[in-house]
Amino acid sequence: MAKTKRLCTLLCRLMALGAxxxxxIVMATSHEKANFxxxxxxxxxxxxxxxxxxxxxxxxxxxxxVLVLFLPSESLLWRLVVALDVVFTLLLTSSISAALAIxxxxxxxxxxxxxxxxxxxxxxxxxxxxxxxxxxFIGVFLYxxxxxxxxxxxxxxxxxxxx
Amino acid sequence: xALETEGKTDSIFNSTAAQKRKDRILLLLRLVAFxxxxxxxxxMALNKQTNSLVVATIGNxxxxxxxxxxxxxxxxxxxxxxxxxxxxxxxxxxxxxxxVGHKIDYKGLRLAIIAIFDMLIVVLAAAGDxxxxxxxxxxxxxxxxxxxxxxxxxxxxxxxxxxGALIAxxxxxxxxxxxxxxxxxxxxxxxxxxxx
Numbered sequence: 611m612a613k614t615k616r617l618c619t620l621l622c623r624l625m626a627l628g629a630x631x632x633x634x635i636v637m638a639t640s641h642e643k644a645n646f647x648x649x650x651x652x653x654x655x656x657x658x659x660x661x662x663x664x665x666x667x668x669x670x671x672x673x674x675x676v677l678v679l680f681l682p683s684e685s686l687l688w689r690l691v692v693a694l695d696v697v698f699t700l701l702l703t704s705s706i707s708a709a710l711a712i713x714x715x716x717x718x719x720x721x722x723x724x725x726x727x728x729x730x731x732x733x734x735x736x737x738x739x740x741x742x743x744x745x746x747f748i749g750v751f752l753y754x755x756x757x758x759x760x761x762x763x764x765x766x767x768x769x770x771x772x773x
Numbered sequence: 774x775a776l777e778t779e780g781k782t783d784s785i786f787n788s789t790a791a792q793k794r795k796d797r798i799l800l801l802l803r804l805v806a807f808x809x810x811x812x813x814x815x816x817m818a819l820n821k822q823t824n825s826l827v828v829a830t831i832g833n834x835x836x837x838x839x840x841x842x843x844x845x846x847x848x849x850x851x852x853x854x855x856x857x858x859x860x861x862x863x864x865x866x867x868x869x870x871x872x873v874g875h876k877i878d879y880k881g882l883r884l885a886i887i888a889i890f891d892m893l894i895v896v897l898a899a900a901g902d903x904x905x906x907x908x909x910x911x912x913x914x915x916x917x918x919x920x921x922x923x924x925x926x927x928x929x930x931x932x933x934x935x936x937g938a939l940i941a942x943x944x945x946x947x948x949x950x951x952x953x954x955x956x957x958x959x960x961x962x963x964x965x966x967x968x969x
Contacts, residue, residue: 652918653918653919654918657916657918657919658916658919659907659910660907660910660911663903663907689961692957693954693957696892696895696953699896700895700896700899700950701899703896703899703900703903704899704900704902704903704904705903706900707852707899707900707901707903707904708903708904708906708907710904711848711849711852711904711905711907711908712907712908712911714848714849715908715911715921716919720846720847722840722842722843722846723842723846723912723921723922723924724922725919725921725922726920726921728919728920754896757892761888761889761892764960764961765885765960
C-alpha cells in the first residue's frame with residue numbers, strides 16, 4: 611500500500627515537472643513577426659512583464675521539482691517539502707493568473723482603455739501562448755493535488771494518534 | 774510511556790501562560806489580516822474616476838468627452854475584488870470562531886480544517902493579487918509593442934487608489950501566509966489537552 615502511494619506521488623510529481631517545464635519552454639519560444647500596413651509588428655514573450663514572470667515562476671518550480679525527485683524517502687526533509695509545496699503552488703497560481711489576465715486583454719482588448727486586441731495580427735503567437743497557458747494550468751492543478759496529498763499524509767499519523 | 778507523562782506535565786505548565794499568549798498573537802495577526810483584505814476589497818470596489826478629456830480637435834474647437842474609469846472594466850480587478858472579498862470573509866469567520874465558539878470541534882479536526890481552509894484562501898488571494906498587480910503595471914506603463922497606451926497619466930486618482938488597494942492586499946496575503954505557517958506548525962506539535 612505504501613509502495614503504491616509512493617509510486618503515485620512520484621508519478622504525479624513527474625507529470626507536474628513535465629507540465630511546468632513545457633509551460634516555461636513553450637512560453638519562452640513564442641515569437642512572431644507580422645507586417646501590418648507597412649508597420650512591422652513583433653510579438654515576443656519578453657515584451658510583457660506578466661509573461662516573463664510566468665516563465666521565471668515555472669522555471670523555478672521546475673528546478674524545485676527536479677530537486678524533490680532526488681530526495682530519499684523517510685528523510686526528515688519531507689516536512690520542509692510540505693511547506694515549500696505551499697509556497698510554490700502559490701507562486702504558480704499567481705503567475706498563471708497574471709499571464710491569463712494579460713492574455714485576455716490581448717485577445718479581447720479593452721474598449722474602455724482604448725486597447726486593441728492583438729490576436730488578429732499575430733494569430734500564431736496567440737496560439738503558442740494559449741498552449742503555454744494550458745500547460746501552466748495542468749501544472750497548477752497537479753501541484754494543488756500534490757499539496758492536498760502532502761497535507762493528508764502529514765495529518766494521517768496525527769489523526770491516528772488522536773483516535 | 775514515561776516520556777509521554779513527562780511531556781504532559783510539561784505542557785500543562787506551559788499551556789496557561791505561553792500558549793494563551795501565542796493564541797492572542799495569532800488572533801491579533803488574523804485581525805490585522807482581516808482589516809487589510811477588507812480594506813483592499815472596499816477601496817478597489819469603490820474605485821472610480823470620471824475625467825473629461827480632449828478626444829479630437831476639429832478646426833479650432835477641441836472636442837471633449839467624459840470618460841469614466843471603473844474597476845469593473847477590467848476582469849483582473851473584478852477577480853481581485855472577489856478574491857479579497859472571499860479572503861476577508863474567511864478571516865472574519867475564523868475570527869468569530871476563535872473568539873466566540875472556542876469549544877466547537879469536529880472529531881478533533883478543528884485545527885486541521887482551519888489550516889486547510891487557510892491554505893486554500895492563501896492560494897486564491899495570491900492569484901487575485903498576481904493578476905491585479907500586472908494589470909496595474911500595464912495601466913501604468915502601457916505596452917509600446919502592442920500599441921497600448923498607459924492610462925495612469927489621465928486617471929491619476931484611479932491609479933493611486935488601485936495601488937493602495939494592492940499594497941493592502943499584499944500585506945494581508947503576507948500575514949495570511951504567516952498565520953497559515955503557524956497553524957501548520959501548531960498541528961505538528963503533539964497536543965495533550967484540548968484547549969487550543
